[in-house]
Amino acid sequence: MAVEIIMPKMGMGMEEGTVVEWLKQKGDSVKKGESVVSISSDKIEKELEAPEEGVLIDIEAEVDDVVPIGQPLGYIGIPGESVGESTGPAPSVAPIKEELSAEPVAQQADEPVIGEEPRLRVSPAARKLAKTMNVDLSTVTGSGPMGRITKVDVAEAAQAQPAVQTETVPQTEPAPVAPVQFPDGKAKKVTGMRKVISERMFSSLQQTAQLTLQATADVTELLAFQKKAREAYQINDEVRLTITDFIAKAAINALLSHKGMNSHYQGDMITTFDAVHLGVAVALDEGLVVPVVQDADKKSLSAISREIRKASKSARGSELNQLQLSGSTFTITSLGTYGIGFFTPVLNPPEVGILGVGTISEQPVYFGDELKKRSVLPLSLTFDHRAVDGAPAAAFLAEVKANLEAPFKLVL
Structure with missing residues (x-):
């Protein structure tokens, strides 16, 4: 059977x-x-x-x-x-x-449906093609098992339809136009993850009022703190205490003080959350996925580091499930490893905020009259202006910056 x-x-x-x-x-x-x-x-x-x-x-x-x-x-x-x-x-x-x-x-696709003749059996692909080609399925003879109508049957029926006659209108001969020359290329249909991402990003920009604020954080002390912490902490494959881990903790602490950024905007409702479920974007060859650290506000820096590292490894091994990719209340995304500074991250609806992280660079910074070399981190916050105004969004970004510039706050 x-x-x-x-x-x-x-x-x-x-x-x-x-x-x-x-x-x-x-x-x-x-x-x-x-x-x-x-x-x-x-x-x-x-x-x-x-x-x-x-x-x-x-x-x-x-x-x-x-x-x-x-x-x-x-x-x-x-x-x-x-x-x-x-x-x-x-x-x-x-x-x-x-x-x-x-x-x-x-x-089931081959069961009779309202409006069709009894026992009419049609595959989903054939039904979709018939709608596109304006073919009446009741006039098509199926060649599949038990008379099932296939895509081939629909295509043959479409070819057999009489062509629509149009009246030829005399026209003056147009001036010759040189054809546009393009280099040889390879066309590839947009499918799978790439298609889903393109649809979601287009929908995000169409349905939200996105605005991006930018700031820089002096992370000179954070880099020194990270080095000492990694020397003091027993480093293993699960906990590495990367800069991303510290940024995640800085954002989580700021979200607890600025809960308007830890919200969803759906329909005509804004839902603000007490718990922080942090999405951390991971780039793959075929696209981008966002695994979620559940209840991140209740976790220590080392626990957050462990979960981010584990999620990244699972994502690259295609081992994440739907539950691990759902439920985020705020997202961080980084292009720092690619040498990018400021950029405009796109919201992951229904979230109202996403923090973009650039690459750390050495820059001259004035301390009074003295010029010193400092490590500077670019931050780009995109928020949905329908749910959050500019001032509270700026206050949130300022606290993220302050947390990164005083790293001891991240472990208290």
Whole structure:
């Protein structure tokens, strides 16, 4: 009996997922637990494993198809078996660990729906293509198992439709225009994590009133403090006490004093939080992820260092789950390792603030009439002006700066 590979629920707010890549092709043999298809939600990309050993006998959803939770992506069976031979409900993929509540399985793509002829069977990809090409599915004959309509059937039906005749209007011959010459390049469709990031960043800029404030912190004393702390503290692979750790602690302490920055703006509501769930952006080859340090305000500097390091390692190994990427109330992001000074970080809605950290540089600074070489750190705070005014945002940034310039405050 054919076994379904279904779109799983990978978070409370997830309603649909996108097919990123099929790792196996129709007709390939698969082993139980072997990765078959890569999918993505709005925050995470994940490979689904085969629920049973057999052959991938059918693929229901093509790459880039958006599939509701519970609908089949494909089927695994025995060689020569067709999907129509399945005689009972097939077991689903094991639930994702971070799933918090069960929901009813969505309507199967090949069940009759309102407005269609009875027993009309259509794959999700074919239905999407038919809508795009304005093809009436009731006029299409399916070539798939049990008469299922496929993308190929829709494409052939579209070609068979009579072309729309348009009246030719005499025109004067236009002056010749030299074609624009572009260098050779390689086009790549935007999919997976890159597509999710592009949509979220565009939505962030469209739906919020973003303003960025900039300041510099003299971290000469902080660097000296960090060096002494690392010498005194038993350093290991979990705790390194990096500058990022100190910046995170400085931001957390400032958020406790300026809770307006530790808020969410959703609809017409501003929700201010007592606890700080700090998001720390991690750059990957394929995009950016933001693991979250839960209840960071209750953790020591060493505990924060341990969690940031562990999260970064998990992110680069694609081991983070949806729960570890959700629930942040404020985010910090750094481009310091790339030699960047000030920049404009983009908000991670519904958060109302994000702190951008640049690279430390040596600069001459006046102390009275005396000029000294100091280590200076650029800070860029982007905030949602709908929720926070300029003065309180500036006060928050000033406290972050003060915390970094008096590092003993970070360990008290």
